[in-house]
Amino acid sequence: MDTLWSGTVGRRFTILYAAGFLGSGTVLLALTYLMSGTRVSGVAPGQPRTGRPGLAAAEQQIRDLERQLSDVHAQQNHQLLVGSLIALVVMAGLSLLLGRILAGRVLRPLRLITAATRRISAENLHQRLAVAGPVDEVKELADTVDGLLERLEASFVAQRRFVGNASHELRTPLATIRASLDVAVAKPEPAAQTVALAGRLRTELDRVDHLLDGFLLLARAQYGTLTDRTPVSLGELAREALADRSSDIAAKTLTVDGEVRPDAWTRGSPALLSRMVENMVDNAITHNQDSGWIRISTAHDGTGAVLVVETGGRVLDQGEVDRLTQPFERLGTDRTGPEGSSGLGLSIVAAIVAAHGGRLTLLARPEGGLCVTVALPSATASEGWHGAGERGHGDGER
Incomplete structure (x- = not known):
């Protein structure tokens, strides 16, 4: 009973209406059957009681008539019982049908509200339900959703206004500090301590600048609108990222292999998707061991474009790996973060993937290391090759 009652609201309303109709019909048929079973006694017409032989014959005739009436009454009761059972079965079916119809009519405004709410996303929050009709519970619910x-x-x-303002306001003091350092160092014969201090401050400014870029990009991916959606090849972005970081790969003597296919096309923001791939590659390089390996591959599995980046290393805890998509979350031994790491890399990847309607999977490999998989909605081949001819490689926002 609990399983039957725990379905959708429409099912519960259907059962409730059907039970009400069926119960009232059952009571009505029972009353009809009971009332039809009332016996009416009387004297059957016969010969007048003028003598004993005639009286005995009349009494016998009365008994015969009563027996015949009793048989007819029993047959009528049997027929009424069978007819009542048939009517009850028919009424059960009609009760379910009428219950379903009434439940659909009652829940129709709620379904319209649900469908309209699903169509509203972060990119069209200006739309409203604007349900018309009498002021009832449904309209109050719709007005509440509109207020939300x-x-x-x-x-x-x-x-979005904060992202735009922060991009300008936070960069201005950084530029001022850099200019002041340049002026101090550019003086004739600057003190050695001044030059050393300026070098350390430039390093810290670079880290602050890198952190600021991460914050702004994360805010744009989470709260911004993707107005520059074009076909993008994940394979092309992966090759560019590996080529740009060839010196870092060589410095740690990493081995890079895998199959980067050109048919892994998706549709989205070239700047954001490029940053997503770069962060995945940077994470694989930065958090790798010397003389380690990286396996990167792209594919098109029929439902979307897939990018996989794997690295070797020590065995990781899956619980800690699952938290890496949160800002500033690092693995146990990397809490302080390596030089140049902002702790935002995979959180930016997760935000960009979510903004493009994709799926990010982080898996701790049983033999050690990490496997990062991104699956994004695919673009058609014609869209991809046409977009490749129109899209340049220099998006200016990496």
Whole structure:
């Protein structure tokens, strides 16, 4: 009973309406059957009681008539019982049908509200349900959802405004500090301590600048709108990222292999997708051991474009790996982070993948190391090759 009652609201309403109809019909048939079973006694017409022989014959005739009436009454009761059972079965079917129809009519406004709410996303929060009709519980629910959407729209607008303002306001003091360092070092015969201090400050400024870029990119992926969706090849982005980092790979004597196919096309922001691939490759290089290996591959599995980056190394805990998509989360021995690491790499990857409607999977390899898999919706081959001719490699936002 609990399993039957734990279905959808439509099923519960159907069962409730059907039970109500069936119960009332059962009571009505029972009352009809009981009332039809009331016996009406009377004297059957016969010969007048003028003598004993005639009286005995009349009494025998009365008994015969009563027996015949009793047989007819029993047959009628049997027929009424069979007819009532048939009517009850028919009424059960009609009760389910009527219950389903009534449940559909009652829940129809809720289904319309659900469908309209699903169509509203971060990119069209300006839309409203705007349900018309009498002021009832359904309209109050729709108005409440519209109020929530209005507050969400205001919050998203504030977030996007913050991203734009922070991009300008935070870079200005950094540029001022850099200029002051350049002026101090450019003086004739600067002190050795000044030059050393300037070098250390430039290193820290580079880290702050890198961290700021990560914050802004993370905010854009989470709260921004993707207005520059074009076909992008994940294979091409992977080859570019590996080529740009060839010196880092050589410095750690890493071995890179895998199959980077050109048919892994997706549709999205070239700048964000490029940063996503770069962060995956950077993570594989930075958190790798000397003389280790990297396996990177792209493919098209029929449902989407897939990028896989694997690395070797020590055996990792899957629970810690699952938290790497959160900002500043690192593995146990890397809490302080290596030089140049902001702790935002995989969280930016997760935000970009989510913004493109994809799926990110982090798997601790049983033999050691990490496997990062990104699956994104695919673009058609014609879209991909056409986009390749129009899209340049220099997006200017890496």
